[in-house]
Amino acid sequence: MPLTKLNLGFIGGGVIAEAILSGLIRSGLNPQGFFVSEIKDSRLTYLSHKLGINPVRNNFDLVKNCDIIILAVKPAVVKEVMLEIGQEIKAEQTLISLAAGITTGFVAQFMPEPRAVVRVMPNTPVLVGEGACAYCLGTHTQDKDKERVRAIFESAGKTVEVPESLIDVVTGLSGSGPAYMYLIIESFASAGVRLGLPKEEALILSAQTMLGAAKMVLETGEHPAKLKDEVTTPGGTTAAGLFSLEEGSLRAIIMRAVEKAALRAHELRK
Ligand SMILES: NC(=O)c1ccc[n+]([C@@H]2O[C@H](COP(=O)([O-])OP(=O)(O)OC[C@H]3O[C@@H](n4cnc5c(N)ncnc54)[C@H](OP(=O)(O)O)[C@@H]3O)[C@@H](O)[C@H]2O)c1
Structure with a gap:
């Protein structure tokens, strides 16, 4: 299914979420298909005014409304967020984690099996549609998860698949x-x-x-x-x-x- 038919939600509306959203909108995608939940109201107001995305007041509502959920909070907050939303993720949804150093296995433990996690290491030039991103697929991922992650990050630059064991190398090369x-x-x-x-x-x-x-x-x-x-x-x-x-x-x-x-x-x- 094309990205235009799917709702994409970000949990955490910080630096990298704004950069990815800007890149996707720049590529011609409609911001009405994008949702962001954030603990800071000022950030939500800023993002909805600047980019035209849908602000969502809590993470739970975002998960109910979106086909693809991107975890864009700091690594230290991932556990807290997963404890909140993990059991709500359905098999037809795709969960993408951007958190540096957090494994797909760590995220998956908060969800009922079989649920898929894709881990992505993006870089900030996604903002101008020239990101260099790498992803790895966790257990239980299906073709649809891979297609979705590629569609998102290819709209904002170039994307390669790597085994999870090489994600630290990607962080050292294209992340930094x-x-x-x-x-x-x-x-x-x-x-x-x-x-x-x-x-x-x-x-x-x-x-x-x-x-x-x-x-x-x-x-x-x-x-x-x-x-x-x-x-x-x-x-x-x-x-x-x-x-x-x-x-x-x-x-x-x-x-x-x-x-x-x-x-x-x-x-x-x-
Ligand atoms: N920035 C990059 O270039 C980059 C590159 C690759 C990967 N990443 C990864 O992307 C993730 C986000 O990085 P970032 O630089 O965008 O961080 P950031 O600017 O701090 O953004 C995270 C946002 O999430 C908010 N937040 C905290 N707890 C939340 C919760 N429970 N529910 C919803 N929102 C919450 C934060 O609010 P508060 O500030 O009030 O806590 C903050 O506004 C990190 O895990 C990082 O490792 C970032």
Whole structure:
């Protein structure tokens, strides 16, 4: 069944719920199909005014009204919410958890069997329709659950399926990734400014270069090493710049950063 025929509800209307809702609405979906329940009235008013979604006063009513329920509360609140709604989830509904570090098994224990949980690790560029999201399927998930999660997150970017054992790696790569990319964009812009470019122009050139390179990888399907090779003239400017990056061990630094973040995600679960 297409997403347009299903009601989608968020429990928790914070940063990530707003980003996903904005991305979905931007993709052309009708906000009247979206519901949010939140403990803060001010947040509900803000989201309904800004996005035109349906505010719901309590989590229980949201579960009664929605085909897909997205848990978008902080990890520490998941147990409390599941104790409240877990027994109300029906087999034809799909429960999606966004909570970092919370396993599908943990969420499923609050529901009668056989109920499905899908765990998703999104990132904030869903706001502009360019999210990089990964999902894993818990036990009892059916084709309909997979179709629904893909339909939602493909409306707001790109989505891949991974085994649950690799979700921490996803957190370290694409979950935390936007912050790394912002740092790189900022650094390139600063380099331009240092060498005399006006700030605004340096930032546009830096950010657009990252966007363009990413599109080249995704749209040509070529490996980045081949694309890099194609723009590197022997003895030229790019070769000189690349040598400097290799000399500074850029590759190893980035690999270490993703490893550190993945380990941190693992630690936070304990
Ligand atoms: N932000 C990201 O980039 C990102 C990325 C990937 C995954 N996630 C995951 O997404 C989840 C939400 O993150 P977030 O950054 O959006 O958090 P957030 O901004 O704190 O949003 C959660 C919202 O839920 C509300 N809430 C708390 N208890 C509730 C309850 N019992 N019923 C309904 N609403 C309740 C919170 O209100 P109070 O503030 O009053 O508690 C808050 O407004 C987290 O589990 C996080 O791990 C976030």
